[in-house]
Amino acid sequence: MGQPWQDWKDLVRAGVPAVVTASDGAGEPSAAHTTDLEVDADGFLVYPEWFESSRINQNLTRSLWFDRRVSVLLLDPEHGPVELRGIPRRAIICGQRFEAAYRAAQAAHPDTDLSTLWLIQVQEAVSRSRASRQQDQDARHAIVAHLDRFAGARASA
Amino acid sequence: MSQPTEGTGASARKQVQEAFPDIAPLVILKADVQRRTVRYTTQALARVDPAVHQLNGRWIYTEKADSIPESLLLRDGTSILTAPLATAEDPYLVDVVDGRTVLMDQGEVMEDVEFWTKPDFYDKFTSSGKPMWHIAHARPQRIEFNPYSNCRFWDNGKGCKFCGIASTYTRGKRESSKPLQLDLRDIAETMQEAVKQKGRFTSVFLTGGSIPQGPEVFDEEVDLYVDVLQAIGVSFGGQKFPSQLLGSAFSLKQLERLYSRTGIMSYTSDIEVLDPELFSWICPGKSEWLGYGPWKQRIVDAVGIFGKGFVTAGLVGGVELARPNGFPTEAAALKATLLEAEALAQQGVGTVACVWVPYQGTVFHRQKVPSLHYYIALARGLQRLRDQYGISIEMDNYRRCGNHPDSDLGRI
Numbered sequence: 001m002g003q004p005w006q007d008w009k010d011l012v013r014a015g016v017p018a019v020v021t022a023s024d025g026a027g028e029p030s031a032a033h034t035t036d037l038e039v040d041a042d043g044f045l046v047y048p049e050w051f052e053s054s055r056i057n058q059n060l061t062r063s064l065w066f067d068r069r070v071s072v073l074l075l076d077p078e079h080g081p082v083e084l085r086g087i088p089r090r091a092i093i094c095g096q097r098f099e100a101a102y103r104a105a106q107a108a109h110p111d112t113d114l115s116t117l118w119l120i121q122v123q124e125a126v127s128r129s130r131a132s133r134q135q136d137q138d139a140r141h142a143i144v145a146h147l148d149r150f151a152g153a154r155a156s157a
Numbered sequence: 158m159s160q161p162t163e164g165t166g167a168s169a170r171k172q173v174q175e176a177f178p179d180i181a182p183l184v185i186l187k188a189d190v191q192r193r194t195v196r197y198t199t200q201a202l203a204r205v206d207p208a209v210h211q212l213n214g215r216w217i218y219t220e221k222a223d224s225i226p227e228s229l230l231l232r233d234g235t236s237i238l239t240a241p242l243a244t245a246e247d248p249y250l251v252d253v254v255d256g257r258t259v260l261m262d263q264g265e266v267m268e269d270v271e272f273w274t275k276p277d278f279y280d281k282f283t284s285s286g287k288p289m290w291h292i293a294h295a296r297p298q299r300i301e302f303n304p305y306s307n308c309r310f311w312d313n314g315k316g317c318k319f320c321g322i323a324s325t326y327t328r329g330k331r332e333s334s335k336p337l338q339l340d341l342r343d344i345a346e347t348m349q350e351a352v353k354q355k356g357r358f359t360s361v362f363l364t365g366g367s368i369p370q371g372p373e374v375f376d377e378e379v380d381l382y383v384d385v386l387q388a389i390g391v392s393f394g395g396q397k398f399p400s401q402l403l404g405s406a407f408s409l410k411q412l413e414r415l416y417s418r419t420g421i422m423s424y425t426s427d428i429e430v431l432d433p434e435l436f437s438w439i440c441p442g443k444s445e446w447l448g449y450g451p452w453k454q455r456i457v458d459a460v461g462i463f464g465k466g467f468v469t470a471g472l473v474g475g476v477e478l479a480r481p482n483g484f485p486t487e488a489a490a491l492k493a494t495l496l497e498a499e500a501l502a503q504q505g506v507g508t509v510a511c512v513w514v515p516y517q518g519t520v521f522h523r524q525k526v527p528s529l530h531y532y533i534a535l536a537r538g539l540q541r542l543r544d545q546y547g548i549s550i551e552m553d554n555y556r557r558c559g560n561h562p563d564s565d566l567g568r569i
Contacts, residue, residue, distance in 0.1 A: 025179075025569070053551070062569045064233055065181035093234035093556065094297040094357070095274050096209075102356030114356070116234065 008082055008125040009039045011074045020047055022059035022070040030055035037072070044119040045072065045084065048101060052115040060118050064088040070120065073128065080129025090119040166247055167262045173529050180533055180566070186267060187237050188532045188562040190229075190249050190260065191512035194242040197225060200253040204272075211275040216294035217303040217322055217365060218516075220329045226272035228296075229260075236273070236297055236559030242514065244522070273297055276357055278350040283343040292339060292347040298556045300351050301362040304339050304385045305378070308366030310442025317429060317440045319476050322366050324518030338381075345388040352392050360557045361389055363421075364403035369446040378404060379411040386419035397422050401552055403471065406447055406455035412462045423552035424463050426456050427471035431497035431508075438482050457504045465505040466549035470498075474510030474535055475527040487531040495538040502546040508539050509553050509561040536563035543567065 012018075021031040032054065038046040049057045063070050064087070072084040092098045093116050105114040127133075137144060170189050174182055202224060205212065211227040214220065219240070221227070229237045229251070242248070250261040251270060260267040274297070279290040294301040310316045311323040329335030351358060363385060368378035382402060390398070403425040407415065415421055429440050433449040443452060459468045477483055477490045484490035498508040512532055515524045540563050543550055550567040551557075558564070 052556070058569045061233065065183060065569070090232045091234040094230070095271070099354070099356040106355060 008074060008084055008122065009043075011076055011082060012037045012039050012045065016077070017075045019073045019075070020056060020060075020070065021073070022056060022063050023068070024055070024059050025062060030059050032056040037074075040119065043122075044089065045086065045122050047072070047118040047120060048105065048114060049116045049118060050105075050109075050112050050114055052113070054115075057115055060088050060116075061091065064091060064118075069123070072120065072122075080127065080132070083126050083128045084120075084122045085124040085126075086120045086122040088118050089121045092117040092119065167265060169529055170262070173533055176530065177533050177537065180537060181233075183231055183233050183235065183268070184536070184562050184565045185529070185533055186260070187231060187235055187565065188512055188536065189529050190237050190239050191514065191560075191562075192526050192529060192532065194245045194248045194514065195229070195239050195251050195260075196241050196245070196248045198250060198252045201251045201258060204253060204258055209274055210272040211279070211295065213275075213279065213290050214294055215291050215329070215335065216301060217306060218325055219321075220325060220333065220335065222333075228273050230271040230273060230297060232269055235555050235565055237270075238296075238560045239514075242516065244515075244517070276300070276351060277354045278347060281347075281350050283346045285340065285343060287343055289343075289347045289350060291335075292343045293351065295358075296559060298357070298359040299362050299558065300348070300358050300360075301364070302339065302344055302347075302385060302389070303365045304344070304363065304381055305365035305368060306335060306337055308442075309368050309370065310366075310446070313442075315442035315445055317442070317473075318479070318520035319429075319439065319473050319513060319515070321516050321518040326366075328518075339385070341384055341388040344385055345391050348389045348392045359399060361398065361400040362403070362557070363389075363401070367405045367442070367446075369405070369442075373408060373411070374446055375405045375407055375411060379407055379415060382421075383415060383418050386415070386421055390420040393420055396420060401425060401557060403427065405443075406452040407459075408455060409458050409462070412455075412459050416462050422463070423467040423469075424459050425469045425471050425509075425553065426452070426459070427473075428452055428456065429471070429473050430477045431472065431494045432477060432484075435477055435479075435483060439476060439479065453501070456506055457501065460505040465547075466507070467552055468505065469507045469509050469550070469553050470501055472508060472510040473513045474532060475513035476521070478527050478531075479521055479524050487527055487534075490527075491531065491534055491538065494535065495542065498539055499542055502542040502548060505546075505548065507543050507548040507550050507553070509550070509558075509564050510535055510539060511560045512562065532562065536561075536566060539563040540566040 017035045018037055019031050019033055021029050023029045036048050040046050069085050069087055074082040101117055102114045173185055213222045214227050252261045254266055257269050260270050276295045281289045307326045308316050308322045316323055369375055371377040398420045400421050401423045402421050406426045430436050436449040437444040456470045501508055513526055515522045550564045554564045
């Protein structure tokens with residue numbers, strides 16, 4: 001495995017937990033935790049949403065309808081979080097593929113329904129670890145920092 | 158809303174998308190495909206797999222057993238209920254481009270589409286030897302029973318002018334011995350078979366022709382639905398199950414009987430057109446047996462039995478503009494329809510509209526449908542009313558029915 005944000009598909013296949021976030025028409029976000037992401041043969045990120053009536057399901061629908069990006073935060077315990085950004089392209093709610101997923105979901109969680117397999121086209125993957133965020137800020141926003149950090153650096157130099 | 162000046166085909170759709178930026182382009186496309194219908198190319202039909210796709214269908218409005226897919230799915234999971242129409246002037250094309258099955262309009266690829274898949278029960282037989290696809294019809298997530306295949310309003314020629322139930326039944330009886338009424342045991346067995354397919358269905362739907370006969374008007378129709386729902390209910394242990402009955406306008410006493418003796422959860426009655434004079438002209442049988450005001454009041458009364466969000470009034474959207482007696486302009490039709498729909502919404506009733514297609518076998522088969530602009534304005538208006546009055550449309554949404562652009566809008 002190379003840089004973690006370059007291998008987001010490996011992280012997904014490793015089953016890391018994740019948080020999916022999408023916004024409604026007023027910009028109000030909604031998030032959902034999942035441990036069930038997959039990557040399909042066409043390279044889409046597959047997010048199974050259990051609940052038809054959930055806010056995240058509604059917001060993903062809006063994103064698909066209006067080509068709005070959603071965020072998926074992969075919680076890599078080893079290298080820190082990786083954020084994926086992309087657009088839902090397909091909602092699978094029926095047919096052979098859905099039914100196979102439904103049967104698998106029922107086997108794992110017999111008391112829970114399954115609403116939709118969301119196919120998300122990932123357009124961007126960015127490391128969101130503390131270290132990489134600090135490096136990014138230092139590199140691109142050098143003026144944004146507390147002075148004592150600079151003073152400490154000079155003292156120890 | 159001004160009288161439409163929209164162009165034809167793709168240009169009209171683009172104008173409507175610009176006029177309604179808050180409406181999903183996929184919903185606009187769906188409504189337009191329903192208006193203009195489709196034609197399949199040889200290449201598209203070559204992709205049909207009879208072992209996988211749904212080709213046969215016996216239901217109250219059509220009967221088919223050919224090589225044409227029953228209908229289509231868009232990539233947001235929405236169904237487009239449409240079929241080739243011999244008289245269509247400007248249909249969309251279902252074709253294959255770069256290995257994808259797509260909707261085409263004037264040479265331009267619009268969207269990927271999929272054919273509906275066939276449920277497992279379609280290839281099974283009841284113990285009486287009948288193919289189960291003769292007993293129940295399927296949409297992608299809905300199983301539908303039509304216990305009674307004719308409409309008794311046609312007994313004296315007063316059926317609804319947009320409706321093809323009687324002609325479908327007459328042709329089916331002549332060409333394929335279609336029975337007038339389903340057998341309860343066949344229904345029970347088909348339902349038991351259907352629920353074996355895990356993840357396929359999310360609701361049971363019942364409808365049939367009106368039967369106004371009985372000690373009280375529609376008593377015979379109610380009796381039939383009680384029997385059928387009890388036969389279906391065997392599969393669900395006698396408890397309530399996700400379901401919708403689309404029937405005539407029943408009295409409070411009849412509705413109480415239906416609700417208390419069966420597992421039914423929601424109720425729709427089609428008032429068809431929200432104007433008393435047009436109702437009398439377009440639906441003379443409904444008018445003769447009950448009348449516009451009582452029909453509407455009974456739908457409102459149903460909220461007291463089924464609850465808010467579990468009762469809808471159905472419209473054949475656009476029929477209010479039928480010539481020569483319809484509203485003179487789309488603006489007038491929209492204003493009047495939404496005003497009446499608001500009166501229903503204030504009393505807890507959601508109104509849903511389908512897109513009128515003047516099919517062969519109906520009195521109105523030579524009529525022209527309204528503009529796409531009209532359909533989108535109507536869909537948005539109906540959904541806004543439901544939002545305003547806090548009426549859920551889960552009972553009749555894209556999964557249950559899929560035939561209402563307005564209820565598609567309720568997804569977000």
